[in-house]
Amino acid sequence: MDVAAVARCVRKSCYVSPSFGDSDLLRRFLRSSLSERSTNSDPTSGRKCLKLRGKIHRRLSFIRPITATDKSISSPSSDCAGETQQINGKKKNIVWHDCPVTKSDRQELIKQKGCVIWITGLSGSGKSSLACALSRALHNRGNLSYILDGDNVRYGLNSDLSFGAEDRAENIRRVGEVAKLFADAGIICIASLISPYRRERTACRALLPQGDFIEVFMDVPLHVCEARDPKGLYKRARAGKIKGFTGVDDPYEPPLDCEIVIQNNRDKGVSSSSSSLTEMAEIVVSYLDKNGYLKTP
Ligand SMILES: Nc1ncnc2c1ncn2[C@@H]1O[C@H](COP(=O)(O)OS(=O)(=O)O)[C@@H](OP(=O)(O)O)[C@H]1O
């Protein structure tokens, strides 16, 4: 059994000495203390305990429970002996591994608060344009952001997924999970996907701490998106060459209650100028500023 595994056993028992509240200290202590790396059963209690410097140490009265510091990336309770974990109702032989460098440390380093800006709307509603304008505006202010664009993610991570309902749901789920990791890194993650289903968007929201999922709805009517049609996809969908195209013969469920609504009824031309994109980006930047995401929390 290695040191990490022993540390997991200590964590599994949910107790640690107050002087080892920091997991790095605990790790160093274990590394220096373990002469024989093994676990044994305490004959009196039947509990697992550590064999340190040849002695068996039982749980002592000064020990206290470990508390989770960050709920967005929380360590699920694990079974150290069998190393099993229930995930989505399935038993898996995996154990959460903590790192002493926390989300707060990272946020302190880059002087901002990680979050997810989730831009949803029909194809052609301006999601990617807003994502880029927003990323530029944040960059100019010295804030770090990263875009997860639906089209782009489908080139790699999600290249195995189609546009059927089940695959769209999986597409959204995966991007939601990746976005959560970016937010945990302290980055302002801009996810720009059609994400047509309310249920999946709500599930992505639930992955993050309260307030850190900021949903932006591009409220642009279908006929406007269709008139823009920069990729000629609506035309192909109307001609029956693409089946299940969102807004044409596939559903889009607009948000009922989201943080920001951006309305744009204009066709291409005037309003796609950089000034209107800057204005839209500014709406989001103001929201982030007002809610404390653009400085150290
Ligand atoms: N059937 C169908 N329906 C909708 N969109 C389609 C379809 N087939 C291809 N495309 C192109 O894929 C882009 C949308 O991908 P997303 O990953 O954002 O879609 S989804 O969230 O999984 O619904 C979308 O890009 P955007 O125009 O940027 O939205 C389209 O270019």
Ligand SMILES: Nc1ncnc2c1ncn2[C@@H]1O[C@H](COP(=O)(O)OP(=O)(O)O)[C@@H](O)[C@H]1O
């Ligand atoms: N505010 C706007 N007004 C008019 N046209 C816009 C606006 N924003 C984007 N566009 C144009 O609409 C088209 C679709 O924009 P895009 O950002 O690719 O949308 P989406 O990512 O939702 O498919 C592009 O040709 C873009 O230049």
